[in-house]
Amino acid sequence: xxxxxxxxxxxxxxxxxxxxxxxxxxxxxxxxxxxxxxxxxxxxxxxxxxxxxxxxxxxxxxxxxxxxxxxxxxxxxxxxxxxxxxxxxxxxxxxxxxxxxxxxxxxxxxxxxxxxxxxxxxxxxxxxxxxxxxxxxxxxxxxxxxxxxxxxxxxxxxxxxxxxxxxxxxxxxxxxxxxxxxxxxxxxxxxxxxxxxxxxxxxxxxxxxxxxxxxxxxxxxxxxxxxxxxxxxxxxxxxxxxxxxxxxxxxxxxxxxxxxxxxxx
Numbered sequence: 001x002x003x004x005x006x007x008x009x010x011x012x013x014x015x016x017x018x019x020x021x022x023x024x025x026x027x028x029x030x031x032x033x034x035x036x037x038x039x040x041x042x043x044x045x046x047x048x049x050x051x052x053x054x055x056x057x058x059x060x061x062x063x064x065x066x067x068x069x070x071x072x073x074x075x076x077x078x079x080x081x082x083x084x085x086x087x088x089x090x091x092x093x094x095x096x097x098x099x100x101x102x103x104x105x106x107x108x109x110x111x112x113x114x115x116x117x118x119x120x121x122x123x124x125x126x127x128x129x130x131x132x133x134x135x136x137x138x139x140x141x142x143x144x145x146x147x148x149x150x151x152x153x154x155x156x157x158x159x160x161x162x163x164x165x166x167x168x169x170x171x172x173x174x175x176x177x178x179x180x181x182x183x184x185x186x187x188x189x190x191x192x193x194x195x196x197x198x199x200x201x202x203x204x205x206x207x208x209x210x211x212x213x214x215x216x217x218x219x220x221x222x223x224x225x226x227x228x229x230x231x232x233x234x235x236x237x238x239x240x241x242x243x244x245x246x247x248x249x250x251x252x253x254x255x256x257x258x259x260x261x262x263x264x265x
Contacts, residue, residue: 002026016088019074023082036076043072044145101125135162149215152205169210172203179203225263232259 002021022031046069053062077088102125105112112118132138166172179200186196208215233255
């Protein structure tokens with residue numbers, strides 16, 4: 001057993017101590033063998049679980065999930081400190097300095113009259129810090145690990161700052177139809193299908209952005225509705241003494257339309 005002082009209430013320093021003990025001699029065999037790469041997915045999953053708690057307005061669960069997300073930060077920092085790299089204090093130091101630099105309207109003489117001006121100021125400082133002399137350079141700086149819909153949205157938003165954007169959603173809607181026609185042509189020829197499908201998805205994201213709709217939220221909502229309707233289809237089939245695999249596609253579609261109609265009733 002490791003030497004550890006139990007308390008009624010713990011703080012961030014205790015959290016750091018526990019992580020060090022888990023990784024140290026006599027600690028947890030699983031924790032000791034992990035690397036940045038092996039727990040990369042854990043970091044993403046914990047972030048999404050925290051986001052899910054926010055979506056469901058579950059503050060008790062959010063408290064727990066934020067703690068799990070913080071554990072991932074401590075985990076990565078602990079591994080770096082072990083190899084002589086940065087420490088958790090270095091992470092905090094860099095984060096604090098970044099917040100100060102990117103809020104000149106708070107910590108400097110600059111002024112921001114509203115949230116939009118504040119965000120613009122943040123982006124300007126960020127581009128200076130990262131030596132992004134061009135918009136394409138700023139686009140390239142967007143993490144490619146982001147969900148593709150969000151990455152596309154951020155890229156398009158940066159192009160908008162240069163004026164390369166539709167004045168309204170109507171042009172984006174027409175572009176969506178154009179991209180669909182190009183996809184149809186690619187499917188018919190058997191060439192460039194993946195490329196054209198990607199362009200179609202990007203066009204859909206562009207339309208969502210101009211309609212001020214989060215494309216990820218829209219698609220997740222569609223997924224939730226699909227599950228709900230499919231569950232109702234299964235129930236309707238069961239009421240008739242059948243299962244969905246027993247039915248033809250036409251019969252399944254009929255149940256789908258019924259489930260959809262009930263949902264909107």
